Amino acid sequence: MTTAATTPPTPPAAPAPATPAESPNTGPSGFAAFPRVVAMEWTKFRTVRSTVYSFLALVIVTLGLAALITWLSVSSWDTLDADRRAAYHRDATGTILSSGIGLGQVAICVLGIMVIASEYSTGMIRASLLAVPKRTPMLAAKGLVFAAVTFVIGEIVSFGAFAIGAPILRSKVRVSLGDHGVLRALIGVGLYLMMLGLFALAVGAIIRHTAGAIIAVIVFVVVLAPLAQLLPGSLGKHVHAYLPTEAGQLVGQSAQGPKDLLSPWQGYGVFCLWTAVLLLAAGWLLKRRDA
Amino acid sequence: MGVALIEVQDLSKRYGDTTAVDHLTFAVQPGRITGFLGPNGAGKSTTMRLILGLDRPNSGTATIDGVPYARLREPLRKVGALLEARAVHTGRSAYHHLRCLAQSQGLPRTRVDEVLRLVGLTEVARKRAGGFSLGMGQRLGIAAALLGDPHVLILDEPVNGLDPEGVLWIRNLMKALAGAGKTILVSSHLMSEMAQTADHLVVIGRGKLIADESVEDFIARSSERSVLVRTPQPAQLIKELERVDADVTTADDGALIVRGMAAAEIGEKASAARVVLHELTPQRASLEEAFMELTRESVQYHADSGLSPEQPPIVGSGALAAPAVPAAESEVAE
Numbered sequence: 001m002t003t004a005a006t007t008p009p010t011p012p013a014a015p016a017p018a019t020p021a022e023s024p025n026t027g028p029s030g031f032a033a034f035p036r037v038v039a040m041e042w043t044k045f046r047t048v049r050s051t052v053y054s055f056l057a058l059v060i061v062t063l064g065l066a067a068l069i070t071w072l073s074v075s076s077w078d079t080l081d082a083d084r085r086a087a088y089h090r091d092a093t094g095t096i097l098s099s100g101i102g103l104g105q106v107a108i109c110v111l112g113i114m115v116i117a118s119e120y121s122t123g124m125i126r127a128s129l130l131a132v133p134k135r136t137p138m139l140a141a142k143g144l145v146f147a148a149v150t151f152v153i154g155e156i157v158s159f160g161a162f163a164i165g166a167p168i169l170r171s172k173v174r175v176s177l178g179d180h181g182v183l184r185a186l187i188g189v190g191l192y193l194m195m196l197g198l199f200a201l202a203v204g205a206i207i208r209h210t211a212g213a214i215i216a217v218i219v220f221v222v223v224l225a226p227l228a229q230l231l232p233g234s235l236g237k238h239v240h241a242y243l244p245t246e247a248g249q250l251v252g253q254s255a256q257g258p259k260d261l262l263s264p265w266q267g268y269g270v271f272c273l274w275t276a277v278l279l280l281a282a283g284w285l286l287k288r289r290d291a
Numbered sequence: 292m293g294v295a296l297i298e299v300q301d302l303s304k305r306y307g308d309t310t311a312v313d314h315l316t317f318a319v320q321p322g323r324i325t326g327f328l329g330p331n332g333a334g335k336s337t338t339m340r341l342i343l344g345l346d347r348p349n350s351g352t353a354t355i356d357g358v359p360y361a362r363l364r365e366p367l368r369k370v371g372a373l374l375e376a377r378a379v380h381t382g383r384s385a386y387h388h389l390r391c392l393a394q395s396q397g398l399p400r401t402r403v404d405e406v407l408r409l410v411g412l413t414e415v416a417r418k419r420a421g422g423f424s425l426g427m428g429q430r431l432g433i434a435a436a437l438l439g440d441p442h443v444l445i446l447d448e449p450v451n452g453l454d455p456e457g458v459l460w461i462r463n464l465m466k467a468l469a470g471a472g473k474t475i476l477v478s479s480h481l482m483s484e485m486a487q488t489a490d491h492l493v494v495i496g497r498g499k500l501i502a503d504e505s506v507e508d509f510i511a512r513s514s515e516r517s518v519l520v521r522t523p524q525p526a527q528l529i530k531e532l533e534r535v536d537a538d539v540t541t542a543d544d545g546a547l548i549v550r551g552m553a554a555a556e557i558g559e560k561a562s563a564a565r566v567v568l569h570e571l572t573p574q575r576a577s578l579e580e581a582f583m584e585l586t587r588e589s590v591q592y593h594a595d596s597g598l599s600p601e602q603p604p605i606v607g608s609g610a611l612a613a614p615a616v617p618a619a620e621s622e623v624a625e
Binding site for chain 1: 388
């Protein structure tokens with residue numbers, strides 16, 4: 001210590017103390033400390049590029065496709081598949097939105113996975129768990145921050161897609177915000193995206209590898225639904241209806257489809273249940289596994 | 292005060308069939324640098340991860356000030372850690388990395404600027420950490436460790452892969468921190484590095500404790516004195532020396548290795564017996580050699596442990612006989 005360090009950049013003289021030393025175990029505990037963890041997760045969330053890119057992709061893809069597909073449908077209305085025309089008449093809102101959300105939701109799945117899996121791939125998880133050694137508050141705060149932001153942006157996208165799609169559709173089907181079920185469907189799409197994000201986050205937290213988790217979510221969302229429909233009789237119908245995203249999407253429809261077994265809120269409840277179970281499993285595993 | 296800050300009790304960790312840490316018990320006393328020494332794969336990193344609550348032990352406990360790490364309320368204000376593997380999101384800037392950690396502990400923004408200045412990363416604080424060189428990454432890790440101005444620092448191979456400049460910087464930093472009263476547990480697989488910085492040594496091999504003693508004791512114990520003698524009349528000298536109970540062996544090149552007698556005394560005996568001496572050189576093993584011998588010993592213990600299970604391989608001061616001193620790379624002792 002006496003020999004002054006001649007090495008750059010700064011001689012490590014007595015390091016300045018931080019804020020007045022508190023005794024180690026007098027800091028806020030439990031719920032009082034949670035806002036700090038939320039602040040940490042908020043900083044983490046907004047300071048990586050993948051967050052911005054994913055939300056940009058969600059907005060551009062959803063609004064773009066909602067406009068494009070609605071316009072294509074209107075301009076080729078007479079040659080359009082009869083089922084498709086019926087769908088526009090029965091549930092114009094849901095049909096406009098799903099044309100964009102169908103692909104746009106992939107961005108939310110990927111971001112939800114990256115939010116946690118990238119911590120494992122980069123090693124950041126070790127820094128996070130050293131700061132929050134109880135672990136589960138970290139996952140809870142992460143979920144809270146991600147869900148809140150996704151909900152807000154999901155609602156913007158949802159209302160935006162409707163605002164773009166409804167005027168395009170106007171010459172064929174008239175739909176307005178005041179129509180039965182429309183407002184619920186628009187809010188529902190934001191809720192669906194939020195829950196989908198948490199669902200993906202939970203899968204990412206369980207699998208801990210970005211690629212593996214993406215495959216798992218794709219299996220859930222894309223592969224299982226058609227497979228379930230292949231099951232014989234009403235069994236297939238029921239299994240299909242209770243699959244997480246199939247059930248969850250119902251809340252984004254303004255009117256029930258002819259084959260829908262669950263009501264919009266029942267469907268959303270099923271999706272919430274799936275997500276809750278996965279999040280609990282993720283929290284339990286986070287607590288138990290070596291980081 | 293004599294109360295250990297870090298206490299490891301009967302700690303074990305297995306990964307599948309491999310036992311990384313094997314019933315390890317040691318304590319780290321406050322206010323000094325404790326070197327945590329062992330060859331690569333000895334279980335140093337695992338032990339540190341267990342102390343920090345990152346891994347769950349199969350048995351035993353590790354506490355900091357009597358409390359498991361996971362129960363510390365503001366852990367970064369109590370313990371600073373630099374892990375061997377990087378713990379930074381490559382896409383985040385150094386500033387934001389430290390900022391989010393500071394927020395979790397209720398530390399002010401100004402503290403982030405302070406530690407950035409301390410480690411000399413102010414200029415690149417807004418750059419993505421993924422683009423940092425090994426040395427810069429290590430500095431960022433040190434900054435994170437110092438963020439909460441902790442009393443305890445746990446540093447895993449802090450000089451690994453650094454250039455000489457970086458090594459010197461970390462060495463001086465550790466000395467400065469110890470001078471300021473911090474407790475430091477620093478791991479290394481290089482004895483020479485530890486000899487320059489540590490006050491106390493905890494040596495492990497294959498997850499088991501080999502030594503827990505001061506650096507001076509370790510050196511004294513590890514470098515049993517011997518004297519290299521060359522003479523054209525070896526037989527006569529051996530007879531003279533063995534009469535006074537010195538232990539003499541003949542090296543491959545005909546030189547004699549004498550143990551249990553100082554060089555001056557050998558010279559006097561030779562002179563009295565009118566034996567001509569061509570060389571009379573006191574030797575001791577280099578620290579590196581002594582350390583390798585010690586840890587090799589631990590491997591043998593491990594292999595033999597089935598034969599004498601009741602005999603614990605844990606060795607206190609002096610119980611482990613110092614191994615034969617290699618004649619090569621001799622050093623002249625004062």
